[in-house]
Amino acid sequence: MALKKSDLYSSLWSSADELRGSMDASQYKDYVLTLLFVKYVSDKAKADPYALIEVPEDGSFDYLITLKGKSDIGEKVNVAIRKLAEANDLQGVINNADFDDPTKLGSGKDLQDKVSNLIGIFQDMDFTGSKAEGDDLLGDAYEYLMRHFATQSGKSKGQFYTPAEVSRVMAQLLQIPANTPKSTTVYDPTCGSGSLLIKVADAAPNGLTIYGQENDNATWALARMNMILHGNETHEIAQGNTLSAPKFRHGDRLETFDYLVANPPFSVKTWKNGFEEDYGRFDGYAWPPDKNGDYAFLLHMVKSLKSTGKAVVVLPHGVLFRGHAEATIRTELIKRGVIKAVIGLPANLFYGTGIPACLIVLDKKDAQSRTGIFMIDASKGFKKDGPKNRLRPRDMHKIVDAFVNQKEIDRYSRMVPLSEIRDPKNGYNLNIPRYVDNSEPEDIQDLHAHLQGGIPNGDLDALQPYWDAFPGLRAELFKPLRDGYSELTVDKADIQAKVTESAEYQAFAQDTAETVASWWTEKRKVLTEITSASRPNDLINDVSEALLDIFRSRPLIDEYGVYEQLMSYWNASMHDDVALVVGEGWRDGVKPRRARTWRDKNNKPKYEDAHLVFGTGAKAARWVMDLLPPAYLIERYFAEERAVLDALAEKKDVASLALSMYIEEHAIEDGLLYDAADDDGKLTSKLATAHLKKLKSVGGDPEEMAALTEVVSLFKAEAAAKAAFKSAATKLDELTLAQYGKLTIDDVQSLVIDDKWGGTIRSRIDGELTALVQALVARLRVLADRYESTVGQLDGEVERLSAKVSAHLIAMGVES
Structure with missing residues (x-):
């Protein structure tokens, strides 16, 4: 039975739990990822006789299983992994973790049990069907582990991982044509664990030729493993300092590439250590400040691009506005037209720093004819995820849509002419708030309304998207009071009922439901035709883009909000379902399976949560229905x-x-x-x-x-x-x-596609409309409360109550 993504995640993280407490997360990642690597390549070699990774019999995961419980397991695991490394020229890459280290794993029986348990956790996983197509379970699991390792490691050790959401946005901003040949090059001079490079290669249907350099030796090893785990066995990842010793060069000239992505360390103060040759990187520019390496990295990237090359780089916001030498460099880059776009990201996205960052899009093609820089302020689009912020699917898509279509969105994005940027009042400063004001309009109190009553028409005009969707509703709720002011015609407690029971709202809701039904009917054929050759990510891209298209022209409902409802369900559940159908087909995918059992550290039996249970205790029959829970059949x-x-x-x-x-x-x-x-x-x-x-x-x-x-x-x-x-x-x-x-296949498809997937998505989109109406009702109630009583009425009430208190005091014999 194919593993669900969530099951795989929990199994992998439980392997980390075996090591928690005995070492830092930055160390135990080496053990978990090494075993993940060995298990993956071993399964792939069994399934594919032409696999590029050679797996010796005594270097395979099956061999590791035979070592469980043996007193010398640590030593023999080290030997086995070294043999696998030697067979594939991966020495120093996959054999860095010492499975016989008593300082990290304990000694004697403790080490024996810990290593045996680690092997046991991976033993039941089956990666023979895992695909190296950008949406394989293993790649997702690897990212899951990297994200958690970065979180656990803390700020100083979290720099080897770039959040997957940011990586995907960067890959799409490059706008790689679908027919791009695999020989096209992509380069990351500070590649870390390689996630950025992999995302860019995945964005090209034919793949790309990958180059990268990483200074930290352990992180370089992670990048090498990551490439192989994602099916990029052919790659060139060099180890060393990119600024002082760039590996990709011809003599004194840097090699150039078609595409480039990078998330370099922010504001490095020691960037000049070991620096001897600039390789022409700073020609025509000022030298970057001695104590800040941001522009040193950026100029290295500019120099590493071909004459038609494109790049997307993560840098701190300071590069947009800092003065002195950096201002001189920034001015020259703008004059040369190299900077195509600047995108402000939310704070606290990256591991290793909480400061806000930006994406700088570089494009050398037709640079001299560039007349403006496209700016996006995406700083408010995120969700909280524990201690960090994360981009939601809607945030990612909105950034890419705005950039690709050069779409000007109020308080979000605009094309800023170079004439405005070089105007003396701006002086080549690229700080985004100078050009894009993302502040929300101030909720101003109206003095005349407080004195004379009524709700200001200006406040009602601000709700125009609702009146566009429900043209007659404003007249049903309000009547003119005097010039510029209106009066609520219903009790404020009845506002919600008046809105939801109106014929216009009912028609709008019905039309929305029919729009969703039409879209789902059109895309149902795509879903029924899922086969073993289908790529889940391509499928959801087709389905989701069609949903965006039909909602773009509709009033009131934000197309990105509807998109978010679909994609959040996809990420939480539907992706697992589709992957299961791809791997096993509709008929086998729906078959009930026995729940998994295992034993915890205390040797007590543990059982996977089951949908149906017959009997009790160890003899109970526990059934799990991954694709189609019993509720839908019932x-x-x-x-x-x-x-x-x-x-x-x-x-x-x-x-x-x-x-x-x-x-x-x-x-x-x-x-x-x-x-x-x-x-x-x-x-x-x-x-x-x-x-x-x-x-x-x-x-x-x-x-x-x-x-x-x-x-x-x-x-x-x-x-x-x-x-x-x-x-x-x-x-x-x-x-x-x-x-x-x-169940026939038609039955299964009807239950899964129509009842489970379709029903859930319809409910989520209904919820989006409900939330919008609740926001309207809440705002109208605020306005009704705010201007319910005039100042004169309040003064009169105060006088009335004061007189009543005085009368009570006199009756009690107390002088007022």
């Missing part, structure tokens, strides 16, 4: 049985409530049931029955026996209700499990 095939079960559940709850209330009333101290309860005040059927029998034998108090008789009867009624419910639930579960075997 809804379609067993609605009557479900209704019967719901009725029995209600009877069970009623019986339990009657019992608990009776006990609560009579089991108190000196109550009729008090003597039957145990020392903790708990009363069971067994205790009540025994006490009743005892009282009958000795002629006990009639009232006490009557109460015991009643409670025993209630216990029996509850037990019977529970038994009936359990019997019906088991019968329904049995019917449901049997129904899976009767």
Whole structure:
């Protein structure tokens, strides 16, 4: 059975848990990623006799499994991984982790168990079907681990990972044509773990020829492994300092590339260490400041681009406005037309720093004819994710859309003419707020409205998108009061009902639902035709772009909000479903499977969460339905049985409530049931029955026996209700499990595509419209509250209440 992404993630992270506490996250990543690598290449070699990675028999993961539990496991794992490295010229890349290190893994039995457990976690994974096509599970899992390692490592050790969302945006900003040949080059001079390079190569349908350089030796090794794990076995990643010792050059001339991406370390103060030759990087520019390397990296990248080359670079915001030598360099870059766009990103996106960063898009093609720089302020588009911020799918798509289409969006993006940038008041300063004002309009209090009443028409005009969507609604809610002011015609408590019950809203909601249904019907064929050759990322791109297109022309509903609803569901669940169908097909993908079992560190059995469970304990039959949970079958095939079960559940709850209330009333101290309860005040059927029998034998108090008789009867009624419910639930579960075997492919596709995927997406998009209406209602209520009473009315109320207080004081004999 194919692994779900979420299952793979949890398994991989549990391997890190084995090591947590014994070493820093920056160290235990080496162990986890090494075993991930060995398992992956071993499975691929078994599945593909022509795999580029050679796996010796005594260097395979299967061989590692034979070492579990042996006293010398650490030493032998090291030897096996070294043999795999030697067979593929990967010495110093995959054999950096020491599996026999007592300072990190413990000694004796502790080390033996820890390494055996690590191997066991990977043992049940199967990567033979993993694809090197940009959307494979393994690549996603690798990114998941890298992100968590970066988070765990802290600021000083998190620089080897660029968030995947930022990487994907950068790759799309390059606008690589679909017919680009694989021989086209892409270069990252500070490549870290290689994620940026991989994202760019994935964005090109034919792939690209990859070059990179990384200074840190351990991170360089990660990049090499990352390339192989993502199917980029042919690559050239060099190790060394890019500024002082660039590896890609011809003599004293830097090699140039078609595309370039980079996320260099911010504001390095020691960039000149070991620096001897500038290789023409600073010719025609000023030298960068001795204590700040941002422009040293940027000029290296400019020099490394071909005459038609493009680049996207992450840099701190300071490069946009800092003065002195940096201002001189920035001015020259602008004059040469090299900078095509500047994009401001949210703060706290990157591991290693919390400061805001920007993307600078470089484009040498037709640079001299460039007349402006496109600027985007995307600083407000993100979601919180633990201690960091992350770009949402809607944020990513909006950035790329605005840039690619040079779309000017109020308070978000605009093309800034070079004449404006070089104007003396700006002086070649590229600080984005100078050119794009992203501040929200101030919510101004209207003094005249406070004095004379009424809601300012200006506040209502600001809600124009709603009036465009519902043209008659404003007139239904408001009437003119005087020039420039309106009056609410309904009670403020009735605003929501007035909006949602209006014919225009109902028509709009219906039209939205029909639009979604039409889109889903059109794209259903794409989904029914999923095969083993399908690429999930290509599929969702097709489906999501069509959704964006149909909502772009519609009023009120933000197309990126609808897109976000689809993509958040895709990322959370639907991607796993599609990957399962790609890997196993519709028929096998829907088959129930036995839940996975394992043992924890204390050797106690653990069970995967199951949809259907028959029996209890270790002998229970636990069934998991990855693609199609039972609820969808029950809804379609067993609605009557479900209704019967719901009725029995209600009877069970009623019986339990009657019992608990009776006990609560009579089991108190000196109550009729008090003597039957145990020392903790708990009363069971067994205790009540025994006490009743005892009282009958000795002629006990009639009232006490009557109460015991009643409670025993209630216990029996509850037990019977529970038994009936359990019997019906088991019968329904049995019917449901049997129904899976009767489903045709058409049945499966209808249940999954129409009921599960389509139903969920429709519900999410409905929620988007509901949220918009709630925002309108909330704003109208704010305005209604704000101007409900004039100042004169408030003063009158104060005088009235003051007089009332004075009268009370006089009546009490207190002088006011």
